[in-house]
Amino acid sequence: MSNSEKNTVSNSGSPLGDRGFSLNYLEQLEAESIHIFREVAAQFEKPALLFSGGKDSITLVQLAKKAFAPGKIPFPLVHIDTGHNFPEALAYRDWLANEVGATLIVRKVEDTIKAKNLTEPKGKFASRNWLQTHTLLDTIEEFGFDACIGGARRDEEKARAKERIFSVRDDFGQWDPKLQRPELWNIYNGKINKGENVRVFPISNWTELDVWSYIRAEEITLPSIYFTHEREVIEYDGQLIAVSPFIRIDAEDVIIKKQVRYRTVGDMTCTAAVESYAATLDEVVNEIKLTRISERGETRIDDKVTEAAMEDRKKGGYF
Amino acid sequence: MDILRFITAGSVDDGKSTLIGRLLYDSKSILVDQLEAIEKSTKNKDNGEIDLALLTDGLRAEREQGITIDVAYRYFNTDKRKFIIADAPGHVQYTRNMITGASNVDLAIVLIDARHGVVEQTKRHSIIASLLGIPHVVVAINKIDLVNYSEDVYNNIVIEYNNLAQKLGIKNATYIPLSALRGDNIVEKSAQTPWYDGKPLLQFLEEVKIDNALNYEDARFQVQFVIRPQTEALHDYRGYAGKITSGVYKKGDKVKVLPAGIETTIDKIEIAGKEVAEAFAPQSVTILLEHDIDISRGDSIVKVEDDITATNEAEVLLCWLDEKPLQPGNKYILQHNTRRVKTVVKNLSYKIDVNTLAHVEDVQQIKLNEIVKASVKTAAPVVKDAYAANRSNGAAILIDETSNATVAAVIFQ
Numbered sequence: 001m002s003n004s005e006k007n008t009v010s011n012s013g014s015p016l017g018d019r020g021f022s023l024n025y026l027e028q029l030e031a032e033s034i035h036i037f038r039e040v041a042a043q044f045e046k047p048a049l050l051f052s053g054g055k056d057s058i059t060l061v062q063l064a065k066k067a068f069a070p071g072k073i074p075f076p077l078v079h080i081d082t083g084h085n086f087p088e089a090l091a092y093r094d095w096l097a098n099e100v101g102a103t104l105i106v107r108k109v110e111d112t113i114k115a116k117n118l119t120e121p122k123g124k125f126a127s128r129n130w131l132q133t134h135t136l137l138d139t140i141e142e143f144g145f146d147a148c149i150g151g152a153r154r155d156e157e158k159a160r161a162k163e164r165i166f167s168v169r170d171d172f173g174q175w176d177p178k179l180q181r182p183e184l185w186n187i188y189n190g191k192i193n194k195g196e197n198v199r200v201f202p203i204s205n206w207t208e209l210d211v212w213s214y215i216r217a218e219e220i221t222l223p224s225i226y227f228t229h230e231r232e233v234i235e236y237d238g239q240l241i242a243v244s245p246f247i248r249i250d251a252e253d254v255i256i257k258k259q260v261r262y263r264t265v266g267d268m269t270c271t272a273a274v275e276s277y278a279a280t281l282d283e284v285v286n287e288i289k290l291t292r293i294s295e296r297g298e299t300r301i302d303d304k305v306t307e308a309a310m311e312d313r314k315k316g317g318y319f
Numbered sequence: 320m321d322i323l324r325f326i327t328a329g330s331v332d333d334g335k336s337t338l339i340g341r342l343l344y345d346s347k348s349i350l351v352d353q354l355e356a357i358e359k360s361t362k363n364k365d366n367g368e369i370d371l372a373l374l375t376d377g378l379r380a381e382r383e384q385g386i387t388i389d390v391a392y393r394y395f396n397t398d399k400r401k402f403i404i405a406d407a408p409g410h411v412q413y414t415r416n417m418i419t420g421a422s423n424v425d426l427a428i429v430l431i432d433a434r435h436g437v438v439e440q441t442k443r444h445s446i447i448a449s450l451l452g453i454p455h456v457v458v459a460i461n462k463i464d465l466v467n468y469s470e471d472v473y474n475n476i477v478i479e480y481n482n483l484a485q486k487l488g489i490k491n492a493t494y495i496p497l498s499a500l501r502g503d504n505i506v507e508k509s510a511q512t513p514w515y516d517g518k519p520l521l522q523f524l525e526e527v528k529i530d531n532a533l534n535y536e537d538a539r540f541q542v543q544f545v546i547r548p549q550t551e552a553l554h555d556y557r558g559y560a561g562k563i564t565s566g567v568y569k570k571g572d573k574v575k576v577l578p579a580g581i582e583t584t585i586d587k588i589e590i591a592g593k594e595v596a597e598a599f600a601p602q603s604v605t606i607l608l609e610h611d612i613d614i615s616r617g618d619s620i621v622k623v624e625d626d627i628t629a630t631n632e633a634e635v636l637l638c639w640l641d642e643k644p645l646q647p648g649n650k651y652i653l654q655h656n657t658r659r660v661k662t663v664v665k666n667l668s669y670k671i672d673v674n675t676l677a678h679v680e681d682v683q684q685i686k687l688n689e690i691v692k693a694s695v696k697t698a699a700p701v702v703k704d705a706y707a708a709n710r711s712n713g714a715a716i717l718i719d720e721t722s723n724a725t726v727a728a729v730i731f732q
Contacts, residue, residue: 018579021600022321023321023601025320025322025400025401028601029322031562031603032601032603034591035603038560038603039543040563041655042544049598051451055695065591066590066591066592069546069591071547071556155393155394161392161393162389162392178388178389182418182640182725182726183419184419184714184716185711186423186562186640186711187655187715188656188722189654189716189718189719189725191723193723204392205392205397207401209396210401228701264383291437292350293352294352294353297351
């Protein structure tokens with residue numbers, strides 16, 4: 001980490017130093033996440049890191065790099081490409097995989113739709129978010145992945161708040177919230193039966209602000225869309241949606257240019273931008289500290305459908 | 320700024336959800352859209368105040384039944400600390416989920432309804448807190464407004480709980496009279512309780528010392544993963560990756576690898592590929608040794624002068640967590656941090672009644688949520704401490720070989 005702020009990792013605590021043997025909260029979170037990464041590498045035959053191009057999965061890559069240094073990350077990065085991604089996120093994905101020397105596996109939702117004759121969702125912001133579960137489960141089967149590491153955080157949403165760090169899924173990738181394995185101390189039981197797999201969430205205990213503070217402390221490069229830029233958007237239901245070929249522009253929509261940034265990066269069809277002039281990590285962190293609206297509430301269009309939207313998707317095999 | 324992890328245990332009626340809602344609300348961790356959603360669902364109620372309990376609303380199955388089934392984790396922070404709350408169910412049939420939530424916290428908040436005093440549930444939660452060695456217990460005497468902020472009621476409950484705490488060996492109990500609903504003694508001291516001279520709850524949580532609960536005397540490290548890049552530049556690199564669970568390690572330390580007992584010296588300690596002179600719990604590090612010896616996952620590296628030994632037999636308390644009862648004589652897998660060994664449970668001596676703490680001699684069958692004193696015999700040696708002396712190296716889990724389920728929490732005696 002850089003020495004530019006208080007949340008730095010010193011080389012070590014010293015009994016003679018003023019900090020003694022204590023870690024600050026980011027160091028504690030980092031140590032816990034590295035421990036989880038190493039458990040995955042040791043307990044599973046074929047793990048994979050699910051990489052979306054968003055800040056949470058970028059943080060995962062940084063932690064994985066640190067967990068196995070000076071060796072390489074001992075599993076591939078897997079991207080389930082909905083075809084609705086931001087081009088900046090795709091470019092960043094290719095750059096990062098190359099930078100850390102990891103194998104990149106890309107599987108396209110488009111291909112699954114064709115191969116399985118799935119029905120594309122319709123509507124103004126027709127999202128393939130739900131369809132990517134099909135591609136994910138096929139990819140797990142194709143490569144025989146027994147553990148998939150994801151960047152979900154428990155502060156995001158109430159179904160996530162209940163999920164274990166090692167979350168066992170059945171043959172169909174389904175999560176049963178009523179029958180979770182007890183997860184005691186820091187002892188992780190990754191033993192599974194054939195066909196089952198485990199979703200692992202190393203940054204479960206991080207909040208959105210923790211992720212941003214860590215990115216700042218570590219000086220991690222992010223895709224450019226996380227910072228202010230001018231973009232053509234339409235305003236819909238109080239949210240700013242980027243103009244793209246993937247959404248339907250109706251006659252009553254007014255296309256405007258705005259200075260925006262993204263607080264979270266998902267599909268262009270289901271992620272809203274926020275108006276912002278924040279051009280640096282410091283400025284973004286300050287905005288996050290002051291915001292009074294939650295990450296999902298501000299930027300995710302897909303969670304609003306039903307009150308239990310995430311719970312239902314997880315039961316169906318979603319991350 | 321550091322992290323305090325705490326558990327709140329109790330049922331809906333205790334005001335647990337209201338208390339958590341209050342902490343989140345008063346620390347400004349509730350965001351506008353979340354608040355709007357709650358206001359919408361509270362509209363029909365008469366008093367006009369928002370229902371803070373709805374902030375901790377859970378899964379559909381839980382809403383349907385009006386109870387908490389599993390632990391939910393919640394996060395908030397103040398300028399002084401980041402807080403992780405394990406919001407655990409209080410019903411007896413979900414004791415296993417409470418144990419999950421309680422296993423790695425620094426502090427437990429035990430809620431007592433001022434109108435009812437110490438009840439069966441208070442006892443059960445306190446027994447679990449003491450079994451799991453939670454370093455601090457806050458006894459939140461809630462709904463103090465409903466007993467007219469009575470000092471006598473408060474004092475009686477303190478005396479009553481203190482008796483229980485002594486029996487259980489809970490030393491660090493702190494008593495706070497409060498009203499989660501009205502906000503008395505949560506963030507600010509309440510004018511209604513002038514007789515209370517302690518801190519309000521949030522201030523106590525911000526200031527309570529927690530690092531003294533970590534053991535810095537006994538250095539414990541178990542290998543998680545062996546890093547061998549096998550590249551040209553790092554041809555001979557062999558790093559033992561793992562977490563320091565207690566104590567301090569330095570470059571040059573004379574160490575021994577257990578259970579084999581081979582002695583060597585620490586050549587280097589690295590964190591994220593960078594060399595450091597020393598490292599301490601709970602850091603995740605990579606240790607390089609002077610000699611090339613055969614070490615694999617689960618092996619322990621301890622100081623050469625340490626008198627810890629590897630053992631095949633141990634006295635334990637088992638908290639049974641599975642629907643399938645314990646089958647004495649069956650083989651299970653014992654996982655002690657990163658080490659897995661086959662084990663058999665024998666000599667069941669007594670059950671602990673989690674409501675009364677009484678020892679029950681009838682140990683014919685050990686069912687879900689029961690706690691039993693037993694001994695285990697392992698197929699390969701385990702390098703463990705007594706839980707009471709070193710929490711992070713004194714615990715394990717049992718795994719059912721056939722279902723792969725985690726069936727018991729193991730507390731070494």
